[in-house]
Amino acid sequence: xxxxxxxxxxxxxxxxxxxxxxxxxxxxxxxxxxxxxxxxxxxxxxxxxxxxxxxxxxxxxxxxxxxxxxxxxxxxxxxxxxxxxxxxxxxxxxxxxxxxxxxxxxxxxxxxxxxxxxxxxxxxxxxxxxxxxxxxxxxxxxxxxxxxxxxxxxxxxxxxxxxxxxxxxxxxxxxxxxxxxxxxxxxxxxxxxxxxxxxxxxxxxxxxxxxxxxxxxxxxxxxxxxxxxxxxxxxxxxxxxxxxxxxxxxxxxxxxxxxxxxxxxxxxxxxxxxxxxxxxxxxxxxxxxxxxxxxxxxxxxxxxxxxxxxxxxxxx
Amino acid sequence: xxxxxxxxxxxxxxxxxxxxxxxxxxxxxxxxxxxxxxxxxxxxxxxxxxxxxxxxxxxxxxxxxxxxxxxxxxxxxxxxxxxxxxxxxxxxxxxxxxxxxxxxxxxxxxxxxxxxxxxxxxxxxxxxxxxxxxxxxxxxxxxxxxxxxxxxxxxxxxxxxxxxxxxxxxxxxxxxxxxxxxxxxxxxxxxxxxxxxxxxxxxxxxxxxxxxxxxxxxxxxxxxxxxxxxxxxxxxxxxxxxxxxxxxxxxxxxxxxxxxxxxxxxxxxxxxxxxxxxxx
Numbered sequence: 001x002x003x004x005x006x007x008x009x010x011x012x013x014x015x016x017x018x019x020x021x022x023x024x025x026x027x028x029x030x031x032x033x034x035x036x037x038x039x040x041x042x043x044x045x046x047x048x049x050x051x052x053x054x055x056x057x058x059x060x061x062x063x064x065x066x067x068x069x070x071x072x073x074x075x076x077x078x079x080x081x082x083x084x085x086x087x088x089x090x091x092x093x094x095x096x097x098x099x100x101x102x103x104x105x106x107x108x109x110x111x112x113x114x115x116x117x118x119x120x121x122x123x124x125x126x127x128x129x130x131x132x133x134x135x136x137x138x139x140x141x142x143x144x145x146x147x148x149x150x151x152x153x154x155x156x157x158x159x160x161x162x163x164x165x166x167x168x169x170x171x172x173x174x175x176x177x178x179x180x181x182x183x184x185x186x187x188x189x190x191x192x193x194x195x196x197x198x199x200x201x202x203x204x205x206x207x208x209x210x211x212x213x214x215x216x217x218x219x220x221x222x223x224x225x226x227x228x229x230x231x232x233x234x235x236x237x238x239x240x241x242x243x244x245x246x247x248x249x250x251x252x253x254x255x256x257x258x259x260x261x262x263x264x265x266x267x268x269x270x271x272x273x274x275x276x277x278x279x280x281x282x283x284x285x286x287x288x289x290x291x292x293x294x295x296x297x298x299x300x301x302x303x304x305x306x307x308x309x310x311x312x313x314x315x316x
Numbered sequence: 317x318x319x320x321x322x323x324x325x326x327x328x329x330x331x332x333x334x335x336x337x338x339x340x341x342x343x344x345x346x347x348x349x350x351x352x353x354x355x356x357x358x359x360x361x362x363x364x365x366x367x368x369x370x371x372x373x374x375x376x377x378x379x380x381x382x383x384x385x386x387x388x389x390x391x392x393x394x395x396x397x398x399x400x401x402x403x404x405x406x407x408x409x410x411x412x413x414x415x416x417x418x419x420x421x422x423x424x425x426x427x428x429x430x431x432x433x434x435x436x437x438x439x440x441x442x443x444x445x446x447x448x449x450x451x452x453x454x455x456x457x458x459x460x461x462x463x464x465x466x467x468x469x470x471x472x473x474x475x476x477x478x479x480x481x482x483x484x485x486x487x488x489x490x491x492x493x494x495x496x497x498x499x500x501x502x503x504x505x506x507x508x509x510x511x512x513x514x515x516x517x518x519x520x521x522x523x524x525x526x527x528x529x530x531x532x533x534x535x536x537x538x539x540x541x542x543x544x545x546x547x548x549x550x551x552x553x554x555x556x557x558x559x560x561x562x563x564x565x566x567x568x569x570x571x572x573x574x575x576x577x578x579x580x581x582x583x584x585x586x587x588x589x590x591x592x593x594x595x596x
Contacts, residue, residue, distance in 0.1 A: 060441045060475035067445020073453040100432040
């Protein structure tokens with residue numbers, strides 16, 4: 001594993017924007033004084049005339065993005081930390097962007113507890129919940145560099161509001177960019193299995209794959225689904241694997257309330273009730289610490305997924 | 317402005333005030349006070365200032381308008397109907413289920429509405445974005461937005477004001493409708509947003525003062541705004557909440573209340589008397 005390439009998806013975001021900027025002259029990028037951290041600085045350096053720093057005023061930034069989109073002349077990507085994009089600017093996202101279904105892309109970096117040392121105020125664990133309850137919003141959380149790039153391009157091609165969540169810490173590259181196919185709202189079966197299904201997003205996809213390896217050694221066949229689009233959820237795929245494996249564990253760097261696990265459970269409860277157990281932050285605030293250490297402290301790493309998978313199978 | 321032109325504008329604004337009363341009376345809800353205070357301004361803006369084509373509401377080069385104080389949309393809908401964006405009969409469907417005219421402006425469903433609004437403080441940011449888009453795309457359209465004087469209590473207004481100045485948005489004109497009243501009473505008693513001109517000046521805007529019910533004053537103000545080539549401009553207009561309807565004038569109680577039948581008849585009689593006076 002030592003030679004696996006690692007890159008933070010926020011880096012992928014900045015790089016993808018710079019690449020997209022070359023192909024699409026109507027892409028405008030906004031930031032709220034965090035361009036060095038969100039990596040929109042990569043775009044800004046290349047296209048300074050299409051980069052707007054709105055300063056530390058996220059509510060206004062989302063409104064400005066709405067106006068840019070409403071003009072019909074630009075496709076804005078508004079960027080800041082997940083906490084401020086989905087939290088502070090929630091109502092601007094809801095009323096100025098989603099109610100008129102404007103073509104605004106929100107690039108939200110620093111999602112989850114792997115933000116690390118900054119602690120609870122900057123570790124957003126509520127954004128899947130708050131963003132997915134808004135009618136017409138699309139919510140995406142890519143797993144690695146390859147998928148993050150693809151998600152940025154897909155979001156640009158899609159007409160309507162999209163919330164993209166990226167991470168701060170470097171994560172292994174799971175997918176081969178040469179063969180990778182991405183479609184909004186279509187989950188990816190990364191590994192097939194028959195005993196239990198691990199439905200993950202973001203950096204948890206890699207943890208789920210590690211857990212599936214461990215489970216395989218113990219004779220348990222675990223399927224791993226990368227559910228990069230939390231909304232609209234790929235219900236067809238969820239139900240197919242609910243029926244096929246009879247037990248589900250969801251894995252997300254998010255509160256267990258309201259996020260991917262909740263979305264999956266809502267879906268199975270209506271159509272195919274099977275045990276759905278959730279890996280995630282257990283409805284508590286984050287803490288300061290090293291990002292990787294925190295993933296372990298908050299029970300988000302592979303060994304915890306292994307135990308949860310066994311518990312899910314026992315409930316069948 | 318010659319007398320003929322002025323009279324035409326006064327008649328248009330008076331018709332819009334009747335439209336406002338009809339909308340709110342028909343819906344038995346809505347916000348007449350702040351709608352009546354901006355009728356002269358919208359009459360002037362839509363018929364004399366803005367580059368628009370009601371038959372082609374999405375025309376890319378049109379001037380844009382954002383009603384940041386979205387609750388006063390009865391006045392906006394009246395202006396749009398009078399300009400021919402949709403039939404005047406639609407006004408009686410205001411706030412009714414299944415009808416076009418929503419309680420607050422809805423850009424998706426209403427021809428001529430350039431931005432959905434209603435949550436105070438947000439419209440001006442969208443107006444900033446539209447003005448910025450013109451600069452980025454090399455378009456020469458202008459953007460106008462109307463804010464309430466109570467609305468400027470929202471912090472986002474000042475975030476937007478800073479942003480507009482920082483980006484030299486001389487193609488943006490905000491109008492602050494200073495009728496002095498908000499739901500809970502006199503704006504000075506509720507939250508104290510005064511002094512308004514000094515605040516905008518400090519944020520780098522060109523400030524223009526106007527009388528909201530005097531077309532010579534409005535003409536001078538908009539001409540001054542059009543002449544400004546460096547900074548965003550704000551027209552702070554002194555207005556009368558409830559203007560034109562005797563019992564609604566200067567009354568916070570008529571911020572968001574519909575008239576009963578007797579009050580409706582009085583209001584329409586007041587406005588009809590104005591019309592007769594103008595035509596005499």
